[in-house]
Amino acid sequence: MTPIDASAAVPTDRIGNVAQQVTGVSYHVGSVPILSNVTLDVRYGAVLALVGPNGAGKSTLLSVLCGDIVPTTGSVACDGRALGDWPARELARARAVLLQSNQVAFSFTAQQVIDMGRAPWIGTPEADEDERAIREATAAADVGHLTERGFPHLSGGEKARVSLARVLAQETRIVLLDEPTAALDLKHQEAVLQIARALAEQGRAVIVVLHDLSLAGAYADEVAILERGSLVARGTPGQVLTEQRIGEVYGAPVRVIPDPDTGRPIVIPRRTH
Template sequence: MRLDIQNVEQSFGSLRVLDGVSATIGEGSLVGLVGPNGAGKTTLLRTITGGLSPAAGTVSAGDAAVHDLSSRAASRRIAVVPQETTISFDFTVRDVVEMGRHPHQARFGADPDPDIVTEAMERTEVAQFAERSITAVSGGERKRVLLARALAQDAPILLLDEPTAGLDVNHQIRTLDLVRDLVSEGRTALAAIHDLDLAARYCDELLVLSDGGVLAYGPPDEVLTTDTLRAAFDARTAVSENPVTGSPAVTPLSERADERPETVHVLGGGGTAAPLVRRLADAGFRVTVGPVVEGDADHRAARALAADCVTVEPFAGVAGDAYDAAGRLVADADATVVASDALGLGRNRELLAGHVLVAGDRTALDAPHVAAERVAAAVREGEPCRPGAASARTD
């Protein structure tokens, strides 16, 4: 069943919380709802369910406007896993899951499909404590019980507000695997997820809310850009490809990056530049890189940090335009950093001649503040030194 959100507005007093939110979520798709705290994610979910009436706009589940339906009718179309898991009454776990069947029961009639409750508990792995009091299970277990209740509701649209909050890493993956299974069976799902890496891995599309409006909506690799993340979260990030899942991976970076005016060039090869690039960027320097081999670990680190980078094809060697471009980056930098075991690679020694050098092994610049201190010291000395000179080395 398709979920249509059209120009939805929501206000609390004079505070506008949702401002013209529109999105269409097709049947059999999982959309991640992401954004900073206070962006309006929970308010949007509550408005979709009919728990809040929109100040303007419409929400449709299939061919019906949600706010024109009775509560029971809306619940047959939309099931919710809330963020808050507290249940004050001493119900058993089975009792709580059975509550999901309420929209399908006549006032004094029996459940037409009681086996759904057992199946829901088995799929969410809560059947083993079915007779335990809901007040006696952990917060993570309660989250899974509420997911089981939503499954028992057997609605074609599933809304989840932080479904992995409070879960250990194993159950985070199991929960989202289950949601993906439900989507593959034809359900439509919208899930508010704070973990951007998990959202990118599991969701077909991401809807980014910021200041109550839609900042971006589309596939994760199109939405999760450094510019969008800066606009939404006011955060400096690096976005790369997870080598295992192939999905975007977001790494938050220190905001100290705007505090240092110096540019540091990193020479590398064979993956030696990647850790130095990350530490120097996190220390607040503007970083340039190269020459490095196209597609290797050094290149991926530079690309993730949006650093200016000179690349060469594998086995091509460093010559011509690539050598000249790398030479210009070295000349323009306030200091050049190279790992000790990369000094002899390619034409690194030639590129370094006559320029400030900070040399280190893979752990020599093992923290951003160490990287900052060593590079700053080299720049302060201000006397160019050659790679072989003892005074140039800091490892």
């Protein structure tokens, strides 16, 4: 993967400002609570990692942030404006979303899927940037050799990278990534998180759902831990990813050691044999 170009960076006066905010959000399916009174803000210029055990509510919270799910109670805002007040096309120019499924309804080629990222800009002056944006996104996601292949025939990891290219081509100031490393090999896991860091360094707000706590520790500015739909901790990786807290939340003993190169936390299971 190649570095992200900075030509579409967010203006520096936005960096540090709140990009998205959830306030007192709960979400129920029938009588079952999935999220419970979550309050969280996401700032420009930072990577926020959402972590927690299976079923903790991470992907649901991301769906609330992107507007796919309307909370049962509480409010969600984007740039200080209620999410429900945004026209769909305008919202698509503000935030891009990478979902877990990476599926499309028809047999598009990988190139056509990437091109879809530019759809929100049709009819705007920014449409003049389509060719550049698609070219740079394709290179950044390392999928140039896949563009002529049918998307349904790609491997899970290849689909994930093509879908990431679509998100990058969209060139939004807010980027939401749901388990973007789940189907990827070691090289591409690292590359995707390096892209997330590069986007944040351009001033974008990046929210990423991760299962790998060491990846969260290595690349996130802040980590938020969810447990049974509640936000139980938020802070820098060093503050949040402690042996005691991880053991309590995940029900598994771990060892947290500093990376010898960066000093950031590495989380490994404690094994008896």
